[in-house]
Each structure stands twice: as structure tokens, then as C-alpha cells.
Amino acid sequence: MPAIAILSDIELGAFVALALVSFIEWRRRRGEPAGWVAATFGVVGVVLIVARFIPVGTDGVPQWPWVFKVLLATLLLFPYFLFRFMASLRPPKSWMAHLAPSLTGLVVGVTLALPYFPTSSDRPGWFQLYVVALVAQWGFLSVAVAVGLWRAGSREPAIARRRLRLLACGAGGLALIVMLAGAAPVHQPHWVTILTEAVGVFAAGLFYIGFAPPKLLRQSWRQGEDESLRGAVARLMTARTVEEVAETLIPTLTGLVGGRAAALTDERGRIVGSFGLSQALQYELEALTTVGDSLRDGEIRKGLFALGLRRGSLLVWASPFTPYFGADDLGFLRYLADLADLALERCELFARERSFIASASHELRTPLTTIAGMAGILTETWRNMDIDTIEDCLDAINRQSVRVRDLVANLLDLAQVENSPQPKPLGAVSVAAAGRGALEVAPPPPGRSVDIIIGEGLTAMADPRGLERALTNLLVNAYRYGGPEVRVEAAALEREILLTVSDNGNGVPPELVPRLFDPFTRGATTGSITGSGLGLAITRQLVENFGGRIGYEPGRPRGAKFCVHLRKAAA
Amino acid sequence: MTSVLIVEDDPDIALMMSVSLRIAGNQVSTADTGEEALAQLEQSRPGVLVLDLGLPGIGGREVLRQVRRHPTLRLLPVVVVSAHAGAPTINELAELGCDRYLTKPFDPRELVRVVAALPGV
Numbered sequence: 001m002p003a004i005a006i007l008s009d010i011e012l013g014a015f016v017a018l019a020l021v022s023f024i025e026w027r028r029r030r031g032e033p034a035g036w037v038a039a040t041f042g043v044v045g046v047v048l049i050v051a052r053f054i055p056v057g058t059d060g061v062p063q064w065p066w067v068f069k070v071l072l073a074t075l076l077l078f079p080y081f082l083f084r085f086m087a088s089l090r091p092p093k094s095w096m097a098h099l100a101p102s103l104t105g106l107v108v109g110v111t112l113a114l115p116y117f118p119t120s121s122d123r124p125g126w127f128q129l130y131v132v133a134l135v136a137q138w139g140f141l142s143v144a145v146a147v148g149l150w151r152a153g154s155r156e157p158a159i160a161r162r163r164l165r166l167l168a169c170g171a172g173g174l175a176l177i178v179m180l181a182g183a184a185p186v187h188q189p190h191w192v193t194i195l196t197e198a199v200g201v202f203a204a205g206l207f208y209i210g211f212a213p214p215k216l217l218r219q220s221w222r223q224g225e226d227e228s229l230r231g232a233v234a235r236l237m238t239a240r241t242v243e244e245v246a247e248t249l250i251p252t253l254t255g256l257v258g259g260r261a262a263a264l265t266d267e268r269g270r271i272v273g274s275f276g277l278s279q280a281l282q283y284e285l286e287a288l289t290t291v292g293d294s295l296r297d298g299e300i301r302k303g304l305f306a307l308g309l310r311r312g313s314l315l316v317w318a319s320p321f322t323p324y325f326g327a328d329d330l331g332f333l334r335y336l337a338d339l340a341d342l343a344l345e346r347c348e349l350f351a352r353e354r355s356f357i358a359s360a361s362h363e364l365r366t367p368l369t370t371i372a373g374m375a376g377i378l379t380e381t382w383r384n385m386d387i388d389t390i391e392d393c394l395d396a397i398n399r400q401s402v403r404v405r406d407l408v409a410n411l412l413d414l415a416q417v418e419n420s421p422q423p424k425p426l427g428a429v430s431v432a433a434a435g436r437g438a439l440e441v442a443p444p445p446p447g448r449s450v451d452i453i454i455g456e457g458l459t460a461m462a463d464p465r466g467l468e469r470a471l472t473n474l475l476v477n478a479y480r481y482g483g484p485e486v487r488v489e490a491a492a493l494e495r496e497i498l499l500t501v502s503d504n505g506n507g508v509p510p511e512l513v514p515r516l517f518d519p520f521t522r523g524a525t526t527g528s529i530t531g532s533g534l535g536l537a538i539t540r541q542l543v544e545n546f547g548g549r550i551g552y553e554p555g556r557p558r559g560a561k562f563c564v565h566l567r568k569a570a571a
Numbered sequence: 572m573t574s575v576l577i578v579e580d581d582p583d584i585a586l587m588m589s590v591s592l593r594i595a596g597n598q599v600s601t602a603d604t605g606e607e608a609l610a611q612l613e614q615s616r617p618g619v620l621v622l623d624l625g626l627p628g629i630g631g632r633e634v635l636r637q638v639r640r641h642p643t644l645r646l647l648p649v650v651v652v653s654a655h656a657g658a659p660t661i662n663e664l665a666e667l668g669c670d671r672y673l674t675k676p677f678d679p680r681e682l683v684r685v686v687a688a689l690p691g692v
Contacts (some may be wrong), residue, residue, distance in 0.1 A: 015669075084624060106655055191580075365676050366654075366675060366676045368676075369675075369676030369677065369678065370583050370676065372583060372678075373587045373591070373678060373679040374583075374587055374590075376678075376679070376680070377587070377590055377591055377594065381594045384594065385590075385594075389590060392586055392590075393586070396583040396586050396587065399583055400583055411627060
């Protein structure tokens, strides 16, 4: 019959193509699930090709009975391998895990032990019993796979769900083929043969799309999720706090991979936001990420995906089917993680801005409250006050007013050096001249002395006023917080000029060092020392504007030492 | 008239506190270090201690600990003042055993009200 022959050829082509695609996929991805898929379709491809060469006698019995038996036994592995593929993603129930290999082993053994293949007109009882066993094995495994994959799809995102359901339908088709063939009478009518061939072709198509869906199809399946993803991205880009980022990102991430839970952690591994994270999952996370064994970027461990961020990581407890079916979703996860990085960076800037505004407000409020308090006392009670107290109050008002003025001037300076639209042009600046200029602006107060040891020939890339300002700030800082002897030295290194300002005081408390150059950083016990807390922040910004850098190290044997590295000017 | 010892290392804030408390009828003395404060407490036995936590040398926390361990000073009413940056936590305040707490900067009239409302003043 030409229709049967055509369908048979199409079926052969479809399953051979599936075998090739699954083999290539396995070579590319490796892993247990891909291995079982390659084995499944490899088996069926080989069987269908070899079967073409086996001659069939006039009585309908295949010649070369041993080759035919081996082929049939091999074909019986097809539903078993498909079952193992499903089991490699999510372990089946214990009874099912035991029954599947037992049943398959039994039917394969019986197939190999068959004494002969009877003719289509003579089907003895033992052979009919064998057919029942064969249908039971094939049918049970195909139905188990079909039901398992269909149910697994219900919690998955669009692409994985559709792929799982197509595979479930394909497996269901296989069960149908065997039922039809097994239930057919001894002399199988042509329509049954045509139907089984057609179902086989259809199942092959479903398997093909399920295992290797074309990109266009995947894109159309994703449309609904893409829309919600775009919404999440928009919210992510307007988030102002880490908590808002976590709130926006984590449910989206979890939904994207059909996961149970997700968490955002900071650089120390502390969870800053989570979704669906039960106590049990927290324990699981702790067990998985023991000290020194943290998850690396892109690592998948026991269903837990780790996506590294610049400062922290995103952890997603995904569905067991995601590693195999969610390649697109994992790509989107990476994309979202990159966006999260940007969003978190923006949040950090916002936080720093808020902190700066809070600190600046506090710094202004302190002298202004003292001025207002003193003015209030004077206004209400000056008649009852002696002249000395009135003078003390007026002096205090004067000092605090100067403090406010200096603070505002420094705030403006900092804003200018940080955000200057047109940075000052840099040129070769004599470091010795800058040192002399700084000393003129900030001569040592009584009880302090300054030694400047800078060779005349040293020139650095800077702007002259900026460098003088930076040095002035370092000198004033040393007068305020350092010891009585201050030294300013400079040395030419290979490519840079190293300028140091050191003193013989107590040095900077270690806990203060990490944020020493941040605005408004001051020690806990500097109450009587009046400074804006902005000098070092301005200095760092100036030095960075020159393309240099500034650091702090404890002085030897004692004191503080500020090291300014400047680019050496070309000779 | 209540005798108040103000321990504060910022001279202008110390002046503001002392003038406002003096005008309100208190007798005021000042110290700008923890060591000086402990010495004055032993000598003059004030009725109220206004104590800044961020002092050079022996800090305000240590002064308060010593006061609370002292056999005769342990019941002395203490008003703790502190800058926002070095503000103690609620737990620390309870542990320190201060009677009232003010964050700098504060209105001097608030300090006068707080001192006047202390038990036994």
C-alpha cells in the first residue's frame, strides 16, 4: 500500500532526525537528561533503519529471527529510556522506579527467549500472552511518562510548560500505537496499520517540537511572560532602595523559572530580600553554602541557581525541569541579574546621597541650634546676665557662625570638585611651589611645626590651585588631629610623584580608616575640634581629578601618614 | 537650687548648657574630660550630672559605668547627651543606666525642662 509506505518513510525520517538532533544536543550539553534523550531516540533510529533491511517471508514472518528478536528487544528499551529521562529530572515514586526496570527486563528477556515468531495466521496462546506483556510494559511506561510530564508542566513557565506537554502527548501517542497494535485482530486491517503509522509520525513531530522547539515558536509562547518581564524591568529601573529591588525582582525571577523561592543576598551572603523562602530552604542554603564553599556565578547545585552580582548574588530555587527545559528562562535570569546590578548600584548612589544630605543637615543644625539657643537666652535674659557671660555668649555665636560659613563654603567646594562641568586643565605643576603655597595659606598654629622636604625639580600633573588646596587641607587636618610635628615630603617614583603628609600624633583610629575620606567622617572624641568633616573628602576628589589617588597608612613609629600619588609630568 | 555638673568637650555647647541651666536657677560647674568629671564628682557631689558620651580620654560611657558602681554616687540622676553619630542604642542606654537622654543638637530650654523634671530635683 503506497499510503503505508509513505507514512513509514516519513516516520523513519522523523525518528532518525530526532536521533541526530538529540545526539547533537547531548554532545553540546552533556548531563544525564540529555544522555537519556539521546539513548531513547538513538535506539529507535537504529531499530527503524536496521529493520528496513530484514526481509519478510511470504507468510509475514521476518527472516533472520535472531536479528529481529534483538531489534525488538532493543525497541522495548525506547519507553524505558524515556521513563529514565523523566526520572533523571524528578525522581519517580519508589514502586514505579522498581517496576519500570523489572517489567522491561522481563519483557526483553522473554523476547530474546521466544522459540520462534509464529505466522500471522497462527498465533498460539503463549505468543498472545507475550503480546499482552509487551503491551503492558510499553503502555505502562508511556502512560507514566505522559502523565508525569503533563503534570510537571502545570507549574512551569510558558516555554517549559508547552514543551513538557508536547512530550506528554508524544508519549501518549506511543501508548496509543501499542494499544492499537495489540488490540487489533490477528489479521490487522489496513486502516489500523495506517492509523498506527500516522500516530507514530505525529508523535515523532510532537517529540521533535518538545525537545527542540524552533526559536520563533519559543518567542511566541513567551509573549505573555515577556510583557510581565518588561513591567518588572521598568519597576526595577525606578527602584530607589535595595528592598524595592528585591520586591520587584524576586517574584519575577521565581515565576520566570517556575521556582519555589528566590533570594537576594549582599556581598557578605546575608539575605536582603526573599520570596517563598521557608525555614527549610534556609537550612538547605546553609548546608549547600558552607564556609569556603559558596556558590559560584552560574552554578546550579541541587536545583539552586546562583547568579553572581557585583555586590552579592541572586539565588533561585528552580523547578527540577528548568535545567533541561528552561534555557531561555535562564538567559532571562542572567539578563535580570545584570539589570539588578545596575539597579542596586543606583540604590547605593541614592543611599549615599540620602546619607550625605542627612549628615550635611545635621552638621548645619548643630551650630545653628547653638546660635539659636544662645540668641534665645540673650534675648530673654540679657538683663539678668553679667557682662562677661554676655560676651561669652556673643563669642560663641560668632564662633558657631564662622563654623556654619566654613561648612557651607566646604559643601560648595565639594560640589564643585565633584560635579564641575568643565574640569580645570591639568599641566605640569611644581610640587615644591604647591607646598610653599599651602604653608602660606595654612601656617602652623602655636605648638605645631612643619618641615617641607620637596626637591625643586619635581613636577606632577595637576592644576596649581587644586594641588595647593589639597595640600592645605592635609596640613590643616594634621594641625587639627595630628601631633605637634608635621612633615611634608615628596619623592619621584618611576611614573608618579609620591607626596606624603605625616605627623607624630596618635594616628587615625583603625575603625575610622575605611571611611576616612568619606564626607563628615570624624572620630568619636573630636568634640572640641572644629572642622567640617569635608576636608579629606574634598582632597580625595581633587587628587582623583588629577588622575591620582590618595591613601592613608599609620605613621612609623607613630602618627598618621597621608600618601598622595600623582602622575609625573613629562620632562 | 540644684547643683549640676556638665561634662562636655565642646566649649560652646558647654557654655550654652551652663548659661541656660544657671538662668533657670541651678548651680552649674563644668568639666571637659572624663577624668576631670570623676574628680569633680568626688569633690563636689552634684545633684545632677549632664554627661556627653563622646569625650576624649575616659569616655562618657566609662564615666557613667564608674558612677553606677560608686557606693555613694550610684543613684545620681544622669542626663546623657550625645551627637547623632555616636548615639547609643536603646539597649545600651538601659545598660548604661541613664535617667534621660538627649541627642545633640538640642534646644537649651529642653535641657532645662529635662533637668527640672528629674526625680528628686
